[in-house]
Amino acid sequence: MVAPTLVITPAFAVPIGETRLADCERLNKELESLFLARENDEFRNPTPSHLPQQELFESRFNLFSWPEACVRELRTVMLNTVAQVVRHVSSTPPEQLAALTIHNHTWFHITRYGGSFVSHNHPLASWSAVYCVRAGEPVADQPLSGLLRFFDPRTGANAYRDAANADLESTYAVGVRNFRLTAGQIIVFPSYVYHEVAPFYGADTRITVATNCWFR
Amino acid sequence: MQPGTGNLTPIFAMPFASLQLPGADQLNPQLQSLLAGRANAEHASASLAQSPLLFQSRDDLFDWPEPPVQQLRAQLLRAIATVVASCNDYTEQQFGELGMHSRAHFTRVLPDGFMPTTSYSQAPWCAVYCVTAPELSGARPLNGVLQLYETRLANALIDASNWRLKQPFEMAHHIWRPTPGYVAIFPAFLPHQVTFVQGRGSLLLVITRARFTSPGQTDLPPW
Numbered sequence: 001m002v003a004p005t006l007v008i009t010p011a012f013a014v015p016i017g018e019t020r021l022a023d024c025e026r027l028n029k030e031l032e033s034l035f036l037a038r039e040n041d042e043f044r045n046p047t048p049s050h051l052p053q054q055e056l057f058e059s060r061f062n063l064f065s066w067p068e069a070c071v072r073e074l075r076t077v078m079l080n081t082v083a084q085v086v087r088h089v090s091s092t093p094p095e096q097l098a099a100l101t102i103h104n105h106t107w108f109h110i111t112r113y114g115g116s117f118v119s120h121n122h123p124l125a126s127w128s129a130v131y132c133v134r135a136g137e138p139v140a141d142q143p144l145s146g147l148l149r150f151f152d153p154r155t156g157a158n159a160y161r162d163a164a165n166a167d168l169e170s171t172y173a174v175g176v177r178n179f180r181l182t183a184g185q186i187i188v189f190p191s192y193v194y195h196e197v198a199p200f201y202g203a204d205t206r207i208t209v210a211t212n213c214w215f216r
Numbered sequence: 217m218q219p220g221t222g223n224l225t226p227i228f229a230m231p232f233a234s235l236q237l238p239g240a241d242q243l244n245p246q247l248q249s250l251l252a253g254r255a256n257a258e259h260a261s262a263s264l265a266q267s268p269l270l271f272q273s274r275d276d277l278f279d280w281p282e283p284p285v286q287q288l289r290a291q292l293l294r295a296i297a298t299v300v301a302s303c304n305d306y307t308e309q310q311f312g313e314l315g316m317h318s319r320a321h322f323t324r325v326l327p328d329g330f331m332p333t334t335s336y337s338q339a340p341w342c343a344v345y346c347v348t349a350p351e352l353s354g355a356r357p358l359n360g361v362l363q364l365y366e367t368r369l370a371n372a373l374i375d376a377s378n379w380r381l382k383q384p385f386e387m388a389h390h391i392w393r394p395t396p397g398y399v400a401i402f403p404a405f406l407p408h409q410v411t412f413v414q415g416r417g418s419l420l421l422v423i424t425r426a427r428f429t430s431p432g433q434t435d436l437p438p439w
Contacts, residue, residue, distance in 0.1 A: 055356075
């Protein structure tokens with residue numbers, strides 16, 4: 001008797017790409033200096049999609065049109081990373097993908113003590129990415145401080161739990177995925193996925209760049 | 217709806233209820249005194265999030281014999297039953313024959329604290345009762361509110377025709393401001409959080425999970 005072959009497929013998987021830019025100290029220092037200098041009304045997003053907080057500065061969405069060298073450098077890194085993720089997960093032939101133009105909305109956040117960003121996703125984009133310029137100081141007794149949290153789109157899949165589904169391996173696990181960003185880290189994810197930034201408890205600043213991309 | 221004839225129906229509606237419990241003015245100070253004295257390691261939950269600014273108790277609160285807890289238990293279960301009955305097709309007699317089971321814990325959020333996003337397994341209904349609310353301060357929007365998350369993904373394609381949908385069709389988070397004596401009741405699978413509290417005093421909540429059994433049903437999953 002031949003045992004049947006068992007195939008298990010992650011049928012509804014959500015691709016989240018993660019990488020870290022090497023030797024990013026100089027770049028991050030230049031970006032931080034630039035962003036802090038422009039943390040003012042001239043560069044503030046005039047039409048935020050969510051209720052603004054004093055503790056979180058959100059720039060206009062045209063960051064990648066800035067001419068500064070550090071911004072141009074980051075633009076190349078982030079958009080290339082997004083494209084790399086797309087190449088990995090798309091069955092569209094590489095030559096067709098290479099012919100596409102990546103459009104983007106890109107902005108920076110500066111978060112101070114108590115700042116957070118409510119759960120949201122990004123309509124009218126296919127891929128989003130976050131780059132960490134400065135993680136902000138860790139706070140020992142606030143383990144969730146400043147975490148980037150992705151919400152499982154299979155809402156309610158954990159409504160019934162027993163010993164056979166409570167500890168599924170990572171590929172199949174149901175629940176929130178937390179990322180504690182470090183300087184130079186890039187996270188790429190589908191724009192439809194809801195995510196939030198938990199309140200930041202550091203005494204310094206947490207600085208990130210976010211981009212939404214669509215392809216034509 | 218014009219022109220022509222037809223129906224406009226919210227086909228996948230989500231129930232959410234906000235009710236005021238009677239006698240809360242007398243009950244809440246007793247609860248506050250009792251719960252504040254037990255926000256300690258002995259009564260802390262091992263599975264729910266904790267921090268110096270967030271305490272969450274074990275879910276055996278309704279097993280406590282103290283009269284204020286038992287009074288709250290009776291009122292909360294009555295409120296939940298009323299809402300659940302309103303959402304169902306049972307007759308009054310049929311609904312009265314159902315069994316009701318619950319677990320409850322209390323959550324205390326101090327100033328600058330928050331309760332991270334969560335949802336609950338093993339029960340279809342959740343009730344969040346407010347014992348005390350802080351005196352809010354600052355300009356922060358959504359200060360110390362219960363925020364229930366929109367989870368539908370269809371907003372990925374948004375245009376001028378669907379970004380301002382009105383209730384009950386709107387795709388947006390739902391906000392409920394905890395007010396002493398009031399309880400919010402909603403499906404337990406819905407992700408929700410208590411946002412960062414800016415103010416003075418603590419936000420003290422009793423959070424209940426509830427489920428029902430048919431007559432004679434005994435095969436309930438463990439909590």
